[in-house]
Amino acid sequence: MPRLISKLAAALFATALSLPALADASLLNVSYDVARDFYKDYNPLFQKHWKATTGENLELKQSHAGSSKQVRAVADGLEADVVTMNQASDVDFLADKGLVAKDYAKKFPTNASPYTSTMVFIVRKGNPKALKDWNDLAKPGVQVILPHPKNTGNGRYSYLAAWGYALKQPGGNDKTAQEFVGKLLKNAPLFAAGGRDATTTFMQRKIGDVLVSFESEAELIAKEFGRGEFEVVYPSLSILTEFPVAIVEKVVDKKGTRKQAQAYLDYLWSKEGQENAAQNYLRPRDAEVLKKYAGQFPAIKTFTVDDVFGGWAKAFPAHFKDGGSFDQIYSSK
Numbered sequence: 001m002p003r004l005i006s007k008l009a010a011a012l013f014a015t016a017l018s019l020p021a022l023a024d025a026s027l028l029n030v031s032y033d034v035a036r037d038f039y040k041d042y043n044p045l046f047q048k049h050w051k052a053t054t055g056e057n058l059e060l061k062q063s064h065a066g067s068s069k070q071v072r073a074v075a076d077g078l079e080a081d082v083v084t085m086n087q088a089s090d091v092d093f094l095a096d097k098g099l100v101a102k103d104y105a106k107k108f109p110t111n112a113s114p115y116t117s118t119m120v121f122i123v124r125k126g127n128p129k130a131l132k133d134w135n136d137l138a139k140p141g142v143q144v145i146l147p148h149p150k151n152t153g154n155g156r157y158s159y160l161a162a163w164g165y166a167l168k169q170p171g172g173n174d175k176t177a178q179e180f181v182g183k184l185l186k187n188a189p190l191f192a193a194g195g196r197d198a199t200t201t202f203m204q205r206k207i208g209d210v211l212v213s214f215e216s217e218a219e220l221i222a223k224e225f226g227r228g229e230f231e232v233v234y235p236s237l238s239i240l241t242e243f244p245v246a247i248v249e250k251v252v253d254k255k256g257t258r259k260q261a262q263a264y265l266d267y268l269w270s271k272e273g274q275e276n277a278a279q280n281y282l283r284p285r286d287a288e289v290l291k292k293y294a295g296q297f298p299a300i301k302t303f304t305v306d307d308v309f310g311g312w313a314k315a316f317p318a319h320f321k322d323g324g325s326f327d328q329i330y331s332s333k
Helices: 002-018 033-054 067-075 088-096 153-167 174-186 195-203 215-225 249-255 258-269 271-279 287-292 305-309 312-319 325-331
Strands: 025-032 058-065 082-084 115-124 144-147 210-214 230-233 238-242 245-247
Touching: 025 033, 025 067, 025 258, 033 058, 033 195, 033 215, 033 258, 033 271, 058 067, 067 082, 067 088, 067 153, 082 088, 082 258, 088 245, 088 312, 115 153, 115 215, 144 153, 144 195, 153 174, 153 210, 153 238, 153 305, 153 312, 174 325, 195 210, 195 215, 210 215, 215 230, 245 258, 249 258, 258 271, 271 287, 305 312, 312 325
Parallel strands: 025 058, 025 082, 144 210
Antiparallel strands: 082 245, 115 210, 115 230, 115 238
């Protein structure tokens, strides 16, 4: 009998060795729609780093959808340890709810945005409508695909990029900008639910002449659909897009995962995290890494939300809350 027990113990031990290691902790990252590929690559890098540094096995879970939909889910009880969004207004929403620190932008470098991007035009191969700048998107007969400006970060950035372009034209003011954006939005046959849905509409459903999206999305499209199906057009002026990250304070305190959450976000600024950003066609903040990948990031003149709109705290209510400029454009149609 002892021999049988010893064989049984050995078999159980071998089975245990063959099973994946149980996680010592688990984090949920609630993020925006088109960040799937970035975090698909980033998470294994951080897990390896964390294991080597602490000996812990860390389980990382992801949730992706339109940015505003995501923060509402967190506000309604989705237990995110961290949020990684594509605009400050969504993180501000959580700060106002007491879920994220009011000074979250000061808790990490570079305004809590580990990388940047900008809005570009993705057009059909050969650019049959000869679309070169924002004014071309407002011409009759052009179909523009973009996500809903009231509900998605991608859509809001597209809207504000067009508005800022119009403001900076000779004689530009808020009235001429609103008229211009109204013409552009009139050319949208629909509003997609999020950035990835907009890509699907344009690339798979073949709707529209131009997709307005993040520069980084063009490379993801190339990976999925091949480079022969589209071209990327850089307008004369666009908006600098930032991607703020934050710890969800109440959740990490409840779960006891603050140190893991802090390290997970901190690592975005590491050399390895910045390399991953560049490899996913997001413009890294690290000057050395940006220089290394300069060939894939064409020079483009940009402005920020702070520069033109006085920050998201002013831009969001002026343009996207009920009764704002977006609603005014649609009520006049």
